Amino acid sequence: MDTEGPRVQDDPDIKVMMAGSTLRKVKSRSWKKQRHFRLLEDGLTIWYKSRWAGMGHTTFSITELEAVREGHQSEVLLSIAEEYAADLCFTLVFHGRQGNLDLVADSPGEARAWIQGVRKLIHKAETMDEKERLDQWVWDWFHKADKNKDGKMNFKEVRKLLKMMNVEMNEEHALHLFTMADKSESGALEIEQFVHFYKMLTQRDEVWKVFQDYSGDGEKLMLDELEIFLRLEQQEGDKSCRHAQELIDRYEPSESAKKQGAMSFDGFQMYLCSQEGSIFNPELRDLHQDMSQPLSHYFISSSHNTYLLEDQLRGQSSLEAYIKALKRGCRCVEVDCWDGSDGDPIVYHGHTLTSKILFRDVISTLKEYAFKVSQFPVILSLENHCSVEQQTVMAKHLTQILGDTLLTTLLDGQVPQQLPSPQELKGKILLKAKKIGGPGGSLDDTLTDEVSDDEETANSDAETLSSDEPPVNHNAKKSKSKLSRELSDLVVYCKSVHFHGFEHSHLHAKCYEMSSFSESKAKKLAKEAGTHFVQHNTRQLSRIYPSGLRTDSSNYNPQDMWNVGCQIVALNFQKAGLEMDLNDGLFRQNGCCGFVLKPLFMRDANTLFSPEKPEERQGKPLRLSIQVISAQQLPKVNQKEGSIVDPLVRVEIYGVPQDQAREETSHINNNGFNPVWNETLNFVIRSPELALVRFEVEDHDKASRNDFIGQFTLPFTCIQAGYRHINLLSRDGTAIPPASVFINISISELT
Template structure:
């Protein structure tokens, strides 16, 4: 039996080259280039590599961890050696999440071409496998891991080790019983087909079997009508259940005979429940389902802070790759900190620190290439301008020459706007956000975010006033030093100092926006939430992390979304709760980086204060009930062979202050493979339109802090009721198949006041 991943490609010439192996130069810098031997393993899943001098030591990585292959000098590292190696020898493997690239140089163009084509085929295959193929591949992978002597069979000793590897501590007698049942050849060992049978017995899901039995009249099959009943009653899918039931049978039932009879077996039912159609996330919300024709100020934007950094903001590396990663994740507002550089070329880095420097022109070239790969909707460049006039002119030249027609240079229609244009109106356009000569007379410091030079993140800027924008008499002003050429490129995102909600309303211009530090913004949200919401109906607000966050940690963005702030900038390079919330909010709407704010945050006639949601005219709280049934194939935290996790599930709700809540299950001892909780957690959600729900799995430790296992975050409004699987993500926000939770979700209106 061929490995599933290779079954359709075993005669492919490129894959044959990969399986035979190749020696490449692995390149980390202009001076670090070392030979490594790479080959595709027989499973079609893993790439194995080692140093020719490293003895028996080697490493592997999964093909599914590679997101894309770039050919030629398509990375900073390979560009640095472009004069040494021609582009037809060079290629880059680009990994998911925050893992760095792998830059390689082949010995011949033919070998480089074979690996580039072969990797792209394998990546395409991995992305397009159906549920059964994914499961077959996963089972085959475990078989190869357990078959230590590589004889195509697995004895009971190997099975016992396998169970530890699979994160389950099973009674040895029971394990031997399942082994004997699967050993139909009575050879005291399992071949791959017998191992599949062993796996099916091992993964028998009593909770799924019970649901199946509740609706199956004969206990063997679900008729189409019985499946319709499940979809209507349990999954609460409403209209269209008849057609949907037949579609599910056609798509997931493995038996051709059952499909022809319009029936579904337990295997097919389980495949459906584990598929994306059985996911807790509303599949229709993965498409572009929101109205994109409203003013920009009516949307939340996925926004990055210090986008150029891969690490911390004191000594971290500045990199073009950081922009590529953010843009590919759907980010729609990136930050560029510009300083005067040598040879009249502006540089980008975190000023007055030891972070490395990159050329402004290279940043703009990278943005030009990647701006619209993940989303067609407008991209905002938040320019932190610390340059003198001469290099500002150079910046303006680079923006115009490199971005060309992508750069918006004048208002749509050529007239001063009465309200901001929509994402639809600005599709495919790049907007510049910085100071502009006009409303505010500027000082030597033309940046509106003083975090790099001032330890106090709430220190006022030194903007000088004009007739329309009164000056602050307590501040001594310096003379304007700003390039007219750069100023002229600012259209709808003119940075102005924030002088209060009253002043902003009295001097309202829709194309003016302010940047506020997190502490200033949080203070305003607490003291004047309703005013903040109203302000953000009309104008854009950008929030940035405190300059004191030297390790590039993040603040909780939910507090600022609660008052309608559109551009809540986070350090994308730092994993954790805050980025989970950001990813969860922007996972919807085709991941385009724009999410339409709830209606009550777009209507100036209906005041809303997140501190008192019950006073809003549209107040309609809901009860959320989540029965945590079971977990499947949870990843290990400690990779030692005998280590097995003790998993628990915590459900967290984020939203308006009254909605902040956490509830968790008990922990299951020594079972990360198929733990069963069957515990129900209940919540009252006062403002469903703003709420996010986060599911977290942890490894319980009574002596120290629990270890993170996986999580999944989604908007409350994207939750589907019924029996659903939650497909867990790693700390980096990447998928970790087939790890999942099985839950039963219900929501209901409150018949009486909240408890």
């Protein structure tokens, strides 16, 4: 390990960052304050403080950053564009839901050094392997604890550091290891000795035991021994022979072991902590599904009130919210449009105090970010409250800004019998809104309802739910007078219509017509007519939205809606929690492209499947057995001096009602560092194709609710059996390395 820290210090841009710069931090047109920024010696932490604010300072890690944008590429910097030239401005973009940092440098050269320097550091952080990442983590802790900066730590400092690292340990044992590491007998450890101490401290006995079970000589795994381990424990079958050699080539650090075609314990541990040793099958992370089926055959990652960063009453409307949703793989965004005072339509949550943004700015943002993480289509769900005049302005903005990206004509000129596929619609934006007539724009007898696509207010939760209401005869003139022909003509495959019951839609509906349902209406229909709902969703798109009563932007459980095949299950992406964990979990597969192919029994128009009767699908139920072995380096929840977590692991199954289950381990007192459980949790899964499995680690609390430590959610079908690590995510869905849980999973048919 490089004891000087990363050798990026020689880079001229990094030198500028380490020397420090005074930059203006900008929050709005009127809030611009100077702060002193510098990169700390670890090459990973950016520190800044006000010149005047006494001791107060702030730090953040390069690993928290996703990207750097140059110039006026944020709403805040655009608002001061006349005051500061683009070559002085840049934006630091954080992962997850954390707000951006908008900065202005004193000179173009200084801005350039920070932009390029931060980019190099982000790249370095992203390309570290497991060993480098762990070394870096240890290195960071050493420097955090080395208060007098002499590069050494005595036993008292080490003991304090262990507390910071969430380790409560036997003092005698710690002193014994400290003495062994203190080769120079100076009573203090230098960084290399501290790393040695740390390695002894973190010796993974539970991994060593597995290694010993398969190693003939107890020192290494020969190629055939590794192969047997992969076949028997990791359930890899035929590929285990080829894979064993690949793993040695990839993870074995010792050249001499490689030459013998063997894997040492270090190599074995590195493999188990890698992506390939993770619970998520790496082959299913990549784009692998058939993308040539009709749109109605996919679950589509969908956002509600996409323009909001916070709640629905006072929250800020922001272009940044669209960027964040699209970067998370979202493929259906919502735009709530109202008349602007100067003739230019605005976007905000109507009749509330949320701030307003321009419709044309939303469309420009969409144009720029729609296809950065996925090439498959984006549906623009329009909630239209505008006058005919401003609707025509909207149509002009859509066509001028989006150009060819906006789909405005049928793909082959024919009125479709089924929806086109994501593959055929690659790189296209589709407008979902009311429409006069059919997809070609011709008037037909299915004239639209009122122009207002305000289904979310119209369909109140108290609406009647009769599944066989007669079709309503709407007045053509009334509709036309309220709907701009120019806007209507831009709607092709996503025509918004009111839902008049499954029987009516079965007899009369066209595949390009889609309805929106409030969460309560969808839930009721799913319970009362599950099979009809599943059949309906084989042909047509359904969009579900949260109840209007959720003013805090909370979410409903999307699983209930996926269980009946609803494709566009819109969630408030701005609100972290269980529901977004499930959404992230489902769409983590298939290249995070925002489309997941529904199971076969949900794509067959004659299916008899209903979530209440899962036995209608072919296939036996499965037994899922999870041995929770241990956890590693859990973060502290309570930052109070001396507080250490008492962790437990809960496993939750989300799927059809009969599959819903949760089991948890006991809690372990005072050990967030390397708790060991060796407890087995068992589940029966009747509809594995729909099940999601969520692992949550909590800090046990006798007096109040347990505190959340970390979680990871994935589709049951993406699980790799065997000895696996689960890399935990924060409440926000971002990685918290090196926190992980070590498990052994087996899946078998229920006999």
